[in-house]
Amino acid sequence: MSTSGILCGYACRLIVLLRFIALAFFLSWRVRNPNRDAMWLWGMSVICEIWFAFSWILDQMPKLKPINRSTDLEALKDKFEMPSAENPLGRSDLPGVDFFVSTADPEKEPPLVTANTVLSILAVDYPVEKVACYISDDGGSLLTFEALAEAASFARNWVPFCRKHGIEPRNPESYFSTKGDPTKNQVRQDFVKDRRRMKREYDEYKVRINSLPDVIRRRSDACNAREEIKAKRAQMDRGIDLFEKIDIPKATWMADATHWPGTWGFPSKDHSRGDHAGIIQVMLRPPSSEPVQGGSDSENLIDAQDVDIRLPMLVYVSREKRPGYDHNKKAGAMNALVRASAIMSNGPFILNLDCDHYIYNSLAVREGMCFMLGSGGENICYVQFPQRFEGIDPRDRYANHNTVFFDGNMRALDGLQGPMYVGTGCMFRRVALYGFDPPLARKYCSWCCCCCGDVDHQSIANAAEDEETEMMDAQLLRKPKRFGGSEVLLESIPKAEKEGQPLAGQAGVRRGRRPGLLTADREPLSTALVAEAISAISCWYEDKTEWGQSVGWIYGSVTEDVVTGYRMHNRGWHSVYCITKRDAFRGTAPINLTDRLHQVLRWATGSVEIFFSRNNGLLSSPHMKFLQRIAYLNVGIYPFTSVFLLVYCFLPALSLFSNQFIVQTLNTVFLIYLLVITITLCLLAVLEVKWSGITLEEWWRNEQFWLIGGTSAHLAAVLQGLLKVVAGIDISFTLTSKSAAEDETDEFADLYVFKWTSLMIPPLTIMMVNLIAIAVAFARTIYSSSPEWSKLLGGTFFSVWVLLHLYPFAKGLMGRRGRTPTIIYVWAGLISITISLLWVAISNPLASLSSGFQL
Ligand SMILES: O=c1ccn([C@@H]2O[C@H](COP(=O)(O)OP(=O)(O)O[C@H]3O[C@H](CO)[C@@H](O)[C@H](O)[C@H]3O)[C@@H](O)[C@H]2O)c(=O)[nH]1
Numbered sequence: 001m002s003t004s005g006i007l008c009g010y011a012c013r014l015i016v017l018l019r020f021i022a023l024a025f026f027l028s029w030r031v032r033n034p035n036r037d038a039m040w041l042w043g044m045s046v047i048c049e050i051w052f053a054f055s056w057i058l059d060q061m062p063k064l065k066p067i068n069r070s071t072d073l074e075a076l077k078d079k080f081e082m083p084s085a086e087n088p089l090g091r092s093d094l095p096g097v098d099f100f101v102s103t104a105d106p107e108k109e110p111p112l113v114t115a116n117t118v119l120s121i122l123a124v125d126y127p128v129e130k131v132a133c134y135i136s137d138d139g140g141s142l143l144t145f146e147a148l149a150e151a152a153s154f155a156r157n158w159v160p161f162c163r164k165h166g167i168e169p170r171n172p173e174s175y176f177s178t179k180g181d182p183t184k185n186q187v188r189q190d191f192v193k194d195r196r197r198m199k200r201e202y203d204e205y206k207v208r209i210n211s212l213p214d215v216i217r218r219r220s221d222a223c224n225a226r227e228e229i230k231a232k233r234a235q236m237d238r239g240i241d242l243f244e245k246i247d248i249p250k251a252t253w254m255a256d257a258t259h260w261p262g263t264w265g266f267p268s269k270d271h272s273r274g275d276h277a278g279i280i281q282v283m284l285r286p287p288s289s290e291p292v293q294g295g296s297d298s299e300n301l302i303d304a305q306d307v308d309i310r311l312p313m314l315v316y317v318s319r320e321k322r323p324g325y326d327h328n329k330k331a332g333a334m335n336a337l338v339r340a341s342a343i344m345s346n347g348p349f350i351l352n353l354d355c356d357h358y359i360y361n362s363l364a365v366r367e368g369m370c371f372m373l374g375s376g377g378e379n380i381c382y383v384q385f386p387q388r389f390e391g392i393d394p395r396d397r398y399a400n401h402n403t404v405f406f407d408g409n410m411r412a413l414d415g416l417q418g419p420m421y422v423g424t425g426c427m428f429r430r431v432a433l434y435g436f437d438p439p440l441a442r443k444y445c446s447w448c449c450c451c452c453g454d455v456d457h458q459s460i461a462n463a464a465e466d467e468e469t470e471m472m473d474a475q476l477l478r479k480p481k482r483f484g485g486s487e488v489l490l491e492s493i494p495k496a497e498k499e500g501q502p503l504a505g506q507a508g509v510r511r512g513r514r515p516g517l518l519t520a521d522r523e524p525l526s527t528a529l530v531a532e533a534i535s536a537i538s539c540w541y542e543d544k545t546e547w548g549q550s551v552g553w554i555y556g557s558v559t560e561d562v563v564t565g566y567r568m569h570n571r572g573w574h575s576v577y578c579i580t581k582r583d584a585f586r587g588t589a590p591i592n593l594t595d596r597l598h599q600v601l602r603w604a605t606g607s608v609e610i611f612f613s614r615n616n617g618l619l620s621s622p623h624m625k626f627l628q629r630i631a632y633l634n635v636g637i638y639p640f641t642s643v644f645l646l647v648y649c650f651l652p653a654l655s656l657f658s659n660q661f662i663v664q665t666l667n668t669v670f671l672i673y674l675l676v677i678t679i680t681l682c683l684l685a686v687l688e689v690k691w692s693g694i695t696l697e698e699w700w701r702n703e704q705f706w707l708i709g710g711t712s713a714h715l716a717a718v719l720q721g722l723l724k725v726v727a728g729i730d731i732s733f734t735l736t737s738k739s740a741a742e743d744e745t746d747e748f749a750d751l752y753v754f755k756w757t758s759l760m761i762p763p764l765t766i767m768m769v770n771l772i773a774i775a776v777a778f779a780r781t782i783y784s785s786s787p788e789w790s791k792l793l794g795g796t797f798f799s800v801w802v803l804l805h806l807y808p809f810a811k812g813l814m815g816r817r818g819r820t821p822t823i824i825y826v827w828a829g830l831i832s833i834t835i836s837l838l839w840v841a842i843s844n845p846l847a848s849l850s851s852g853f854q855l
Pocket residue numbers: 102103104105109136138328329330333353354355356422423424558559560561599
């Protein structure tokens with residue numbers, strides 16, 4: 001931990017305390033001094049302020065114990081890869097990692113993107129025999145399958161190339177489009193030649209993948225026509241009328257002239273989305289345990305004579321889907337992979353990536369492993385890496401980077417029990433996913449058993465070695481059907497537990513794995529095992545088991561990720577936030593306003609669901625730390641702030657219209673309180689910015705989007721959630737499809753795509769009402785016989801404050817720059833001001849009457 005971390009921690013606490021005191025004083029003063037002229041205005045603002053104070057505290061409390069982490073990659077290298085007595089060959093003693101990639105829809109998630117993600121995994125800098133890559137294709141489409149097959153064959157050149165020249169990143173698309181000098185840090189003479197050849201090969205591969213839809217369609221048409229002719233011939237031979245219609249179901253054909261069992265281009269029974277067989281295809285067999293050197297460049301694309309050319313195991317999985325079964329979306333897909341991988345490779349660690357996220361730093365996995373295998377590692381359920389995004393407009397208009405969340409909140413949680421699981425870029429301990437308790441909690445449990453029972457203490461000490469395995473066996477035995485019917489799966493569980501333990505003999509490791517345990521050869525993959533895996537991905541496998549309830553990814557939430565992480569923390573597991581110097585993973589995010597709002601809506605809906613479920617932070621177990629509990633409570637509560645936010649955004653306008661203010665008079669006490677509140681707010685923002693390393697601009701974007709999202713998406717989520725809970729009505733605000741704008745000339749074309757959604761109504765109304773209010777108040781003050789400029793200034797200030805937050809929203813509404821001439825906006829402004837003036841002029845007698853009253 002660095003000094004600055006500690007200092008910041010204390011400074012943070014100090015400022016939080018200051019602001020807390022200021023808030024308390026402010027509120028009590030506000031309550032003691034009601035505005036008797038406009039009680040409604042006063043009451044509304046006080047209620048809002050109380051709620052804001054409460055939600056502010058919820059948000060800040062988890063930030064009180066910040067820490068800074070660092071990893072020691074060199075130490076890990078020494079520990080696990082040097083020749084030793086137990087490991088004379090210097091074979092890797094690292095545990096296996098199973099990589100999961102999820103893809104669902106080739107329309108929205110282009111197969112090329114998925115294929116390149118897979119390439120970045122195949123080339124990861126980790127002992128190759130310890131890596132297995134599983135792709136879950138929820139679309140079951142031949143398109144994805146063949147794109148992956150292309151990737152597997154392209155990998156034969158790509159992976160040696162990456163290893164030979166230390167390429168970063170190892171996603172070819174990203175590598176070849178990186179700006180800057182590719183020869184930087186390259187020392188080998190043949191780099192330029194290799195790169196040129198590789199680039200050419202990559203372009204060809206890309207063209208092959210891009211032509212796949214066409215190729216598959218033409219191939220299938222030809223095969224189907226041939227089948228039809230065959231059938232007609234057979235008909236003729238049997239002497240049946242040639243013109244009688246024969247019905248041959250159209251099929252999708254693979255290159256080897258067999259039917260594709262997954263979904264077909266022409267959906268039919270047994271071959272459509274939500275109705276098809278389970279498929280497992282081993283695309284790359286598990287590699288040998290010893291390195292294999294490549295050949296010279298006379299026989300290969302590049303000279304790989306001193307490079308290990310082995311490739312990790314690669315498996316394509318498409319789980320079985322049938323009508324009448326709930327497939328539980330991503331969570332269901334992940335659970336199918338957990339089972340299939342347990343049977344086929346059983347890596348003690350699982351790293352999951354969405355198909356649009358790829359490995360940007362091929363050493364990051366090792367860094368994560370440092371935590372898992374260091375002392376105390378046995379209590380870590382997952383290592384979450386921050387989500388970083390590409391292709392977002394440089395000004396990050398809609399706060400898509402989410403830096404305040406990823407560099408502030410998540411890092412703060414790291415000082416408590418650990419960051420939340422955010423769905424991608426996360427390395428799990430397999431047994432934590434299986435729903436077991438961490439050794440910490442198990443120890444505690446056995447300790448209290450000893451105290452109650454009359455047990456010989458010596459024998460307990462002797463039995464310490466087997467104690468934990470027995471605990472696990474006991475947990476397994478208690479609920480035999482917990483994991484479903486696969487024996488192989490059951491047997492794999494204790495093995496995964498054992499292999500995931502830290503190395504024995506390190507300081508602080510009570511019971512670890514014996515050095516050299518993991519240097520043995522992997523068992524070969526048999527067809528029987530693949531068959532077992534296929535039965536484990538069938539749709540009935542989970543019937544009457546605890547998959548999705550307490551085992552694996554948890555079902556029944558739109559944000560399954562938060563819930564899955566919550567359940568682990570609730571058992572007492574710890575998690576770790578691993579921010580690597582070079583981004584570990586990178587992905588894409590929706591960048592136009594509409595898609596962004598819908599994303600936020602989904603997260604907020606998930607949060608409301610969590611609030612009304614048993615995963616609410618209030619109901620957590622005693623294993624959950626207090627501040628962690630507050631953080632999870634906050635996750636469930638934040639959308640409700642939107643209600644008060646909405647009121648608060650209208651208040652300045654209402655006060656301008658009514659010529660009243662939230663306080664009776666703008667006296668010194670009120671202004672001083674306001675000043676203190678504002679200054680502490682600024683200080684806290686600056687401190688947060690300093691501590692988390694984000695820029696002030698990013699912080700401000702985040703504030704802006706917090707208001708935009710708060711008054712639109714969060715509000716919709718709360719309504720949706722309340723309707724569901726109170727009235728049982730299930731409505732959905734989500735948009736059906738996403739039409740990507742094709743625009744070659746502009747990198748950020750998607751940013752300007754404008755699709756109307758009802759979510760935009762509240763912020764739009766706020767904007768209009770505040771604008772009109774300013775105009776009205778301004779006109780009234782000008783025409784008034786005794787103008788009250790201070791009141792106008794006060795009201796206008798708050799109104800402008802609201803409007804400033806909405807600026808990105810207004811920009812988003814306008815769509816692309818330059819398409820709508822600016823004069824239109826000038827006219828619109830002119831007209832609305834004139835109308836307001838007119839309105840004031842008409843109602844002027846009334847206004848002068850009321851101001852006359854006040855005097
Ligand atoms: O039936 C499904 C639906 C989705 N997915 C996959 O799940 C991932 C995420 O789904 P998506 O609908 O694209 O959600 P996003 O908004 O892009 O994802 C964010 O939010 C999700 C829910 O909080 C998290 O699970 C993700 O990791 C996080 O990146 C993608 O890889 C999909 O291929 C499936 O495998 N099967």
